[in-house]
Amino acid sequence: MAVPSGPLRLMAQIYRKVLPQVHSELENWKGKALLIPDPELRRQALASLQSKAFHCEGGAIYSLLAGEKMTDAISFIVAYQTISDYLDNLCDRSVSLDPEDFRSLHGAMMHALTPGADPADYYQYRDVSSDGGYLQDLVSTCQGVLSRLNTLGDIQPSLHELAGFYCDLQVHKHVEKDQRVPRLVAWFQKYRDRLPEMSWYEFAACSGSTLGIFCIVSYAAARGHEMEQLVQTIKNSYFPWVQGLHILMDYFVDQEEDKQEGDLNFCFYYNSEEEMMDRFNHFIEEADAAIDGMPDRNFHKMINRGLLGIYLADRKVARQRNVRVLARKLIRGSGGCGLFFFVNGWLYRRLRQSS
Structure with a gap:
């Protein structure tokens, strides 16, 4: 199956092949969970x-x-993203502010x-009875897929590095409010060179993506061999710029909600x-440049434009006047491909919410 290189073919494959299986996995x-x-x-x-189904x-x-x-x-993707979203909920809406708790969960x-x-007791610092093996089942599902990859040894160091950034971010951003920024700044200083x-809050955004x-x-599932060089290319293309763009868009549309909840939002620091x-x-420019050396370059460029379109099509944008005005500027600047994904995302979200 050829990797789609144009938006119409991409959307056709997403609707026909990807989304039905994603929804089956989520069910x-x-x-x-029930x-x-x-x-x-x-x-x-x-x-x-x-x-958070749209993350999957x-x-x-x-x-x-x-x-x-x-x-x-x-x-793998649905299970791993579900772990991420579930743990984010546990940390965001928790009475705990203990970094050891957040580290153990992650x-x-x-x-x-x-x-x-x-297997580990991820809840060891929490006063909870049991999740019935839910989190361990998610973990085991991911492990099962990876254990079948011939190239696991080639890709695992990069997977651990990217996940390490993600987990560090989740620990630092959920502690006591007055400790969050000092911890995030100190963490950034370790990697600054x-x-x-970029700023500390932009580095934090770059760390917060699973893309x-x-x-x-x-790629490792498709290739089965010769991943040693490609994995470095992917990691260096996606981190920091593509991942940073992804999470900055996420925070951009969540500004009003985060103000009301008192949650950390990196857009507030500009x-x-x-x-x-x-x-x-x-x-946007750096993300485009970073993926120039990738195989299937057109696919990855579409993902960049798709990220803009899908996030900016969120209903939350329409409810925030300033965000809405700025979103229009971003869409206009992203060209026909960005507009295509914006319209598609707008229609899809409203059809899903009305069904």
């Missing part, structure tokens, strides 16, 4: 599957890189990338809207 995990004994864990698991839908587009192993890739994301890792010119992991696993828009455009 399977919803069935397991059986979680602890009421709070059950509530958060179901809430993450309901309100978007991430699973990378399964189109996996060729005949697309089913395996979707299984150990599941590292174990999911490590076939053979012994290895990064292009690089999905891209690596999908000095002005003008500076923020300049940096968004810089991320």
Whole structure:
């Protein structure tokens, strides 16, 4: 199965091949979540599957890189993204502000990338009864897919590095409010010399995406060999710029919600809207340049444009006047491809919400 290189073919394959399997996988995990004994864990698991399903839908587009192993890739992507969304809910809406708790929970994301890792009590710092094996089942599903890859040894160091950034971010951003920024700034200083010119909050955004992991696993599923060089190309293309663009868009549309909830939002740290828009455009340009050396370059460029379109089509944008005005500028600047994905995302979300 050829990797789509034009928007019409891409959307046809997403609707025909990707989304039906994603929704089947999500229904399977919803069935397991309903059986979680602890009421709070059950509530958060179901809430993450309901309100963040589009994360799995978007991430699973990378399964189109996996060729005949697309089913395996979707299984991994949905399970891994569900771990991420579930843990994010547990940390965001938790009475706990203990970094050890957050570190222990996110150990599941590292174990999911490590076939053979012994099961652990990820909830050891929480006063909860049981999740009925829900989180461990998600971890085991990811491990099962990775254990069948011939190239696991080639890709695992990069998977662990990207996941390590992600887990560090989740620990630092969920602690006591007055500790969050100092911890994030100190963390950024450790890596500053290895990064292009950016701020601490932009580095944090670059760390908060799972796209690089999905891209690596999908290519590894298709190839079965010769991943040593390609995995470095993917990692360096997706981190920091593509991942940073992804998460900055996520925070951009969530500004009003995060203000109301008192959640950390990296868009709040720009000095002005003008500076923020300049940096968004810089991320778009750098993301395009970063993927120039990738195989299936047109596919990855479409993903870049798709990220803009799908996020900016969110209903939350329409409810925030300033965000709506800025979103229009970003869409206009993203060309015909960006507009195509914006219209598609707008229609899809409203059809899904009305069904």
